Amino acid sequence: MLSLVSRSARSSSRGFGLCSQSVIRAMSSSAGPTPPYTTLAISRPAQDVTHVELHRPNKRNAMNKAFWSEMVDCFNEISNDPDCRVVVFSAAGKVFTAGIDLMDMAGDILQPQGDDTARISWNIRKTIAKFQDTFSVIERCPKPVVVAVHGACVGGGVDLITACDIRLCTQDAWFQVKEVDIGLAADVGTLQRLPKVIGSRSLVNELALTARKMYADEAKSSGLVSRVFADKEAMLTGALELAGEIAARSPVAVQGTKVNLVYSRDHSVAEGLEYMAAWNMSMLQTEDVMKSAQASMEKNNIKNVTFSKL
Missing domain, CATH: 3.90.226.10 (2-enoyl-CoA Hydratase; Chain A, domain 1)
Structure with a gap:
């Protein structure tokens, strides 16, 4: 398509x-x-x-x-x-x-x-x-x-x-x-x-x-x-x-945010937090975190950062 x-x-x-x-x-x-x-x-x-x-x-x-x-x-x-x-x-x-x-x-x-x-x-x-x-x-x-x-x-x-x-x-x-x-x-x-x-x-x-x-x-x-x-x-x-x-944002961050927002809508706060911890124990290991943090510290427009496809 x-x-x-x-x-x-x-x-x-x-x-x-x-x-x-x-x-x-x-x-x-x-x-x-x-x-x-x-x-x-x-x-x-x-x-x-x-x-x-x-x-x-x-x-x-x-x-x-x-x-x-x-x-x-x-x-x-x-x-x-x-x-x-x-x-x-x-x-x-x-x-x-x-x-x-x-x-x-x-x-x-x-x-x-x-x-x-x-x-x-x-x-x-x-x-x-x-x-x-x-x-x-x-x-x-x-x-x-x-x-x-x-x-x-x-x-x-x-x-x-x-x-x-x-x-x-x-x-x-x-x-x-x-x-x-x-x-x-x-x-x-x-x-x-x-x-x-x-x-x-x-x-x-x-x-x-x-x-x-x-x-x-x-x-x-x-x-x-x-x-x-x-x-x-x-x-x-x-x-x-x-x-x-x-x-323009990290696709790891954006897609993880959507998935967890939908999950949390239908579960208790405690369940949502547990799911989030399990999710981010792997997703926090992305290089996107360092790229985004560096852009923020250098006051660089996030749109100038290149993130890998997901």
């Missing part, structure tokens, strides 16, 4: 704060999905940064059958790509996503296969587990994922963004846990991750039980997103700059 990224994109410098407007426009309006994908476009807008774009603009980026497996393949490859240190995830077209493509998915959801209740239920469970993995793979990916949301982010879109590490949005963005409006409880991540993203359990319950829209300002004040931008172009510029700051 990532070998398909153009050589010119690979050779982009780390000066992310100086990204040209042409790069941003290319990110926000790429020609189409990248083979072998039909729903995703993959590019390398800057060194060590991979851009994954949800690309079904004519369908409001609704999540069809292909999307669920392509996301898993894509992020599994990114996880093992030594040339990628950070991911920026965005969407083509006028909105981030309208959620599940009900017309395309109706057969899997409404007409499960099986000879009796037990077998039908077993197959439904397998289908749900497959869909859950589509977003869990983002969380398992050791590379930090910065998601940039514009316009509508509905249903499965909320499942997706809550699995990401850093969330940005535009002023016109809005979010909706839509599932109760179509007769089901959200089952691929929102009900598990959103309560750990937003500080107010009451607010989470309100959003999930009423399917009301949450707009950008409330998303920012509640902690769902960390930054709000005037428009999509400004947001993508900001996402690239943020990705550049992360990519």
Whole structure:
């Protein structure tokens, strides 16, 4: 997959704060999905940064059958790509996503296969587990994922963004846990991750039980997103700059930080500390520590330090 990224994109410098407007426009309006994908476009807008774009603009980026497996393949490859240190995830077209493509998915959801209740239920469970993995793979990916949301982010879109590490949005963005409006409880991540993203359990319950829209300002004040931008172009510029700051750091440190943040979220403080000690008993032996410390003491910009691939 990532070998398909153009050589010119690979050779982009780390000066992310100086990204040209042409790069941003290319990110926000790429020609189409990248083979072998039909729903995703993959590019390398800057060194060590991979851009994954949800690309079904004519369908409001609704999540069809292909999307669920392509996301898993894509992020599994990114996880093992030594040339990628950070991911920026965005969407083509006028909105981030309208959620599940009900017309395309109706057969899997409404007409499960099986000879009796037990077998039908077993197959439904397998289908749900497959869909859950589509977003869990983002969380398992050791590379930090910065998601940039514009316009509508509905249903499965909320499942997706809550699995990401850093969330940005535009002023016109809005979010909706839509599932109760179509007769089901959200089952691929929102009900598990959103309560750990937003500080107010009451607010989470309100959003999930009423399917009301949450707009950008409330998303920012509640902690769902960390930054709000005037428009999509400004947001993508900001996402690239943020990705550049992360990519400039030691990949040993960055990936270890993500892994331990995710682990600590789901475990006690004591368990998190024990896991951290076991992790760093080997990771502290990297030469990256000395390089980073030397740059700090010499007041040298970290972006001038060269770290080995991981």
